[in-house]
Amino acid sequence: MKAILTARDVIKFYNKNQVAGLxxxxxxxxxxxxxxxxxxxxxxxxxxxxxxxxxxxxxxxDIVINGVKINKLNEKKxxxxxxxxxxxIFQEYYLLDSLTVKENISVPLTLLKKSPQxxxxxxxxxxxxxxxxxxxxxxxxxxxxxxxxxxxAARAIIKKPSLLFADEPTGALDSKSATxxxxxxxxxxxxxxxxxxxxxxxxxxxxxxSRILIFRDGNIIKEIRRNNRTRKEFLEDILTxxxxxxxxxx
Amino acid sequence: MDLLKIAYKNLKTNFSFYSLYFISVAFVLMVFFSFISxxxxxxxxxxISSDGRVETMSKTVAVFVMAFVLFYMSYSNSFFLKRRxxxxxxxxxxxxxxxxxxKLLTIENIVICLLSLLTGVILGAILHKGIIEVIIRVLxxxxxxxxxPLFNYGAILFTLSFVFAALIVLFLSNWIVLRNSSVLNLVRxxxxxxxxxxxxxxxxxxxxxxxxxxxxxxxxxxxxxESLWKTIGxxxxxxxxxxxxxxxxxxxxxxxxxxxxxxxxxxxxxxxKEMNIIVLPNFKYKIRSKAKTLILLTLLAAGTLSLFASxxxxxxxxxxxxxRIIPSAIEFPVEDKGMASKALEIVKGTNNVEDMKYSETxxxxxxxxxxxxxxxxxxxxxxxxxxxxxxxxxELIALQNKTAKIEKLEDDEAILVKYRPxxxxxxxxxVYNLNLSASDNVEVMVKETTLINPIGFANSIATxxxxxxxxxxxxxxxxxxxxxxxxxxxxxxxxKEVYENLEPLFRDDPxxxxxxxRNEVITxxxxxxxxxxxxVTIIFFVATGSILYFHNISSIMGDKDDFMILNRMGYxxxxxKKIINKQILALFCIPYVLGVTHSTFxxxxxxxxxxxxxxxxxSAFILPVLVAVVIFTIVYIIYYMVTVRACHKIIFTN
Ligand SMILES: Nc1ncnc2c1ncn2[C@@H]1O[C@H](COP(=O)(O)OP(=O)(O)O)[C@@H](O)[C@H]1O
Ligand SMILES: [Mg+2]
Numbered sequence: 001m002k003a004i005l006t007a008r009d010v011i012k013f014y015n016k017n018q019v020a021g022l023x024x025x026x027x028x029x030x031x032x033x034x035x036x037x038x039x040x041x042x043x044x045x046x047x048x049x050x051x052x053x054x055x056x057x058x059x060x061x062d063i064v065i066n067g068v069k070i071n072k073l074n075e076k077k078x079x080x081x082x083x084x085x086x087x088x089i090f091q092e093y094y095l096l097d098s099l100t101v102k103e104n105i106s107v108p109l110t111l112l113k114k115s116p117q118x119x120x121x122x123x124x125x126x127x128x129x130x131x132x133x134x135x136x137x138x139x140x141x142x143x144x145x146x147x148x149x150x151x152x153a154a155r156a157i158i159k160k161p162s163l164l165f166a167d168e169p170t171g172a173l174d175s176k177s178a179t180x181x182x183x184x185x186x187x188x189x190x191x192x193x194x195x196x197x198x199x200x201x202x203x204x205x206x207x208x209x210s211r212i213l214i215f216r217d218g219n220i221i222k223e224i225r226r227n228n229r230t231r232k233e234f235l236e237d238i239l240t241x242x243x244x245x246x247x248x249x250x
Numbered sequence: 251m252d253l254l255k256i257a258y259k260n261l262k263t264n265f266s267f268y269s270l271y272f273i274s275v276a277f278v279l280m281v282f283f284s285f286i287s288x289x290x291x292x293x294x295x296x297x298i299s300s301d302g303r304v305e306t307m308s309k310t311v312a313v314f315v316m317a318f319v320l321f322y323m324s325y326s327n328s329f330f331l332k333r334r335x336x337x338x339x340x341x342x343x344x345x346x347x348x349x350x351x352x353k354l355l356t357i358e359n360i361v362i363c364l365l366s367l368l369t370g371v372i373l374g375a376i377l378h379k380g381i382i383e384v385i386i387r388v389l390x391x392x393x394x395x396x397x398x399p400l401f402n403y404g405a406i407l408f409t410l411s412f413v414f415a416a417l418i419v420l421f422l423s424n425w426i427v428l429r430n431s432s433v434l435n436l437v438r439x440x441x442x443x444x445x446x447x448x449x450x451x452x453x454x455x456x457x458x459x460x461x462x463x464x465x466x467x468x469x470x471x472x473x474x475x476e477s478l479w480k481t482i483g484x485x486x487x488x489x490x491x492x493x494x495x496x497x498x499x500x501x502x503x504x505x506x507x508x509x510x511x512x513x514x515x516x517x518x519x520x521x522x523k524e525m526n527i528i529v530l531p532n533f534k535y536k537i538r539s540k541a542k543t544l545i546l547l548t549l550l551a552a553g554t555l556s557l558f559a560s561x562x563x564x565x566x567x568x569x570x571x572x573x574r575i576i577p578s579a580i581e582f583p584v585e586d587k588g589m590a591s592k593a594l595e596i597v598k599g600t601n602n603v604e605d606m607k608y609s610e611t612x613x614x615x616x617x618x619x620x621x622x623x624x625x626x627x628x629x630x631x632x633x634x635x636x637x638x639x640x641x642x643x644x645e646l647i648a649l650q651n652k653t654a655k656i657e658k659l660e661d662d663e664a665i666l667v668k669y670r671p672x673x674x675x676x677x678x679x680x681v682y683n684l685n686l687s688a689s690d691n692v693e694v695m696v697k698e699t700t701l702i703n704p705i706g707f708a709n710s711i712a713t714x715x716x717x718x719x720x721x722x723x724x725x726x727x728x729x730x731x732x733x734x735x736x737x738x739x740x741x742x743x744x745x746k747e748v749y750e751n752l753e754p755l756f757r758d759d760p761x762x763x764x765x766x767x768r769n770e771v772i773t774x775x776x777x778x779x780x781x782x783x784x785x786v787t788i789i790f791f792v793a794t795g796s797i798l799y800f801h802n803i804s805s806i807m808g809d810k811d812d813f814m815i816l817n818r819m820g821y822x823x824x825x826x827k828k829i830i831n832k833q834i835l836a837l838f839c840i841p842y843v844l845g846v847t848h849s850t851f852x853x854x855x856x857x858x859x860x861x862x863x864x865x866x867x868x869s870a871f872i873l874p875v876l877v878a879v880v881i882f883t884i885v886y887i888i889y890y891m892v893t894v895r896a897c898h899k900i901i902f903t904n
Contacts, residue, residue, distance in 0.1 A: 053818075055817075055818065075822060075823055076822045076823075076824070079817065079820050079821060079822035079823075079825075080820065080822070081820075082818060082819065082820040083819065083820025083821075084820070086818075086820075088815070088818045088819070090815075092811070094811055094812075094814065094815040096528070096531075096532075096812050096815070096816075097535075097812070098531050098532040098534075098535035098536070099527075099528070099531045099532075100531070103521075103527060103531055106522060106527060107527055107528070107816075107819060108819055108820070109522075110522045110523065110524055110527045111524050111819060111820050111821065113524070114522075115522075116518035116519055116521075116522045119518075119522055120518070
């Protein structure tokens with residue numbers, strides 16, 4: 001499989017003389033992978049995600065996505081890069097309140113100047129997949145949290161990004177909605193071959209991925225692969241690893 | 251933790267928010283204070299008003315301004331209170347009682363109002379000084395500006411008591427809001443669930459229809475005698491028109507605009523464009539959630555603009571009409587040859603006169619027994635036509651530096667000078683029978699009519715220009731005559747000294763006419779009114795502009811997340827700036843465009859109803875309206891740019 005993202009020795013200092021937000025992080029992501037990044041709050045997960053997704057710039061180090069050296073892009077080029085390559089899901093949904101669900105989902109394709117027919121077709125098939133067909137003409141504040149997050153996921157996926165970044169996507173959801181969303185992400189990953197990079201502090205959420213990077217103090221300290229195990233076995237493995245790290249920490 | 255301490259922390263974190271509140275109140279108080287200082291300034295008032303008219307008027311305006319400032323303060327207070335509901339809800343959840351929250355709000359208001367008062371008084375005093383300076387220049391008053399104090403203590407005391415009264419009002423309104431809200435809706439009020447936008451076709455059509463109907467009613471007045479304004483009456487029609495336009499405006503903004511955008515959105519080729527997909531739904535949403543404010547702003551802008559334009563018109567129009575009322579710079583009937591030559595000597599001898607031209611015109615006064623006489627024929631004491639020879643006419647016109655395209659008249663032709671233009675030129679082609687003696691008469695046909703009168707209306711009306719040969723023939727009949735002296739020349743129309751030198755000679759002669767003197771009288775009589783109206787206009791323009799500014803700022807503060815996500819999705823900074831600009835522009839455009847069209851129709855009605863149309867040209871009407879619109883436009887452009895800048899700053903700094 002070919003690498004879709006490579007990061008080499010990425011360092012991020014927010015302030016001079018302070019501890020690094022990222023401390024020489026290197027990682028490779030292959031096309032079609034579902035990566036989970038775990039770590040306690042403040043360990044630098046969001047910082048890593050922002051830097052890998054052109055939102056923030058590293059203090060030093062190189063990041064290449066799809067052969068493009070993204071840490072060298074200017075503001076406009078970076079926006080164009082995100083437009084055609086990246087999708088985002090956040091804990092807080094960030095739907096546009098004044099737009100209907102349908103309009104919200106249409107934005108990324110509109111930005112790519114797709115034809116109205118193509119946009120409508122894509123929206124309908126995704127709405128089907130995410131079970132939000134009835135909600136298309138509603139406004140975000142008429143939806144439940146789970147529905148909102150499914151809309152946000154549909155919006156992130158509609159342009160078939162080569163990389164989908166999800167920062168604590170289940171953080172604000174009840175366990176039922178969370179599980180439903182994670183199954184959808186899994187499905188998207190398997191059926192559409194979308195590469196996903198998901199940040200979470202929760203082991204259960206992480207167990208939906210195929211490879212987990214455990215983060216501490218701005219560094220990857222451990223990697224766990226699911227391989228051919230069931231999700232349940234994978235989850236138990238994750239829990240033991242996390243506990244052992246916590247114990248060694250005390 | 252003490253609630254005051256929490257509030258202080260809150261103030262520090264929300265500083266930009268509070269500073270908006272502070273600036274808006276300080277600004278309004280600044281304008282208020284400078285107005286009160288002006289109105290309470292006895293030195294100025296004594297000079298610009300002789301009969302107490304200005305005092306009465308400025309008192310009325312002061313009441314108006316006070317009501318408005320009070321409205322504005324309570325408006326911004328509740329506007330800012332609404333934005334803080336969540337914070338208050340949290341206090342409430344923490345167990346604070348409503349009485350302590352009210353105490354907190356009151357203390358905040360006292361602090362902000364007192365600080366604003368201080369700022370407003372200092373800046374207002376400076377502004378007031380500046381205005382006085384301008385007035386003294388414009389009206390050429392003999393006042394030493396240094397004798398006018400910077401701070402008028404009476405005005406300070408007055409403003410202080412006003413602010414105190416305003417604080418009580420704010421206290422009461424906050425008390426009512428708090429009393430009526432539960433913890434739950436305190437927390438939820440800030441981002442209240444938007445009802446699904448229901449767009450009623452009937453209401454939007456009603457909006458459009460009412461507005462168009464209002465315009466048609468206003469325009470109907472130009473039909474003159476047949477118009478509904480004449481047949482039904484002015485006041486009921488004015489009321490009806492205003493009501494129709496107001497209702498139309500309400501539904502136009504509330505329903506028709508969102509409806510049209512809704513229709514636009516259904517055209518997918520339109521909607522699915524990178525700008526439109528964000529801007530159109532946002533516009534619809536904003537119009538709906540801010541409909542009340544937008545309607546208020548539109549009506550305020552339209553009212554202010556109409557008031558201002560009509561004031562400009564009522565000052566400008568008489569000045570422009572002087573050109574017809576006194577066509578030469580100086581005009582008087584020659585009753586005594588010696589006095590006339592003395593007058594000419596005086597004009598010649600005046601220092602700054604270089605090039606003087608004069609002409610004597612002998613008018614023959616004649617009666618007519620025709621049936622279809624023009625209304626001018628009978629408006630003066632003794633009815634009749636004033637006959638002027640064609641060559642005299644040409645000479646006078648040349649003297650006044652005007653050109654009239656007239657062909658040489660035949661003996662049975664005449665040109666009738668009209669007082670005001672009439673629709674369809676009904677006098678043209680009429681044949682008048684002029685009585686020359688008991689047995690003789692002659693007929694002339696009106697070949698054309700003209701608005702270029704050679705002699706002022708004080709000295710001649712119903713002027714009939716006839717051929718030189720006919721004039722000579724009529725002269726032999728010994729009809730009553732009068733001779734008019736017309737003096738003109740370079741810069742003569744504005745020449746103050748010529749008027750002042752001649753004035754003692756003609757003391758109390760009502761037929762002695764000077765264009766300089768007439769313009770001076772008009773300026774003196776109207777400038778104080780004009781000034782007060784200008785004051786009110788500026789306050790209102792600024793107020794509507796500020797309200798738009800605050801609305802945009804506060805809504806963009808809530809939109810920060812939206813722009814963050816747009817940026818993630820691939821909108822670059824330039825595109826996002828464009829989106830912000832379009833959103834702001836749309837909100838500015840509603841009161842601007844509707845305000846301008848509303849007031850244009852109001853001015854058309856005003857002009858037709860109340861102004862004596864002497865000039866018969868549209869330019870005399872367009873110019874004042876243009877002045878008002880240009881000032882309005884400039885104020886709004888400045889506000890737009892300031893708002894855009896502030897919004898960019900909010901979005902693009904962390
Ligand atoms: N904009 C910022 N400025 C300064 N420090 C920051 C900023 N963002 C994050 N940090 C710091 O970097 C570290 C990592 O934060 P973050 O990546 O948000 O952690 P996580 O997402 O794992 O909870 C934390 O110590 C945080 O305080
Ligand atoms: Mg985080």
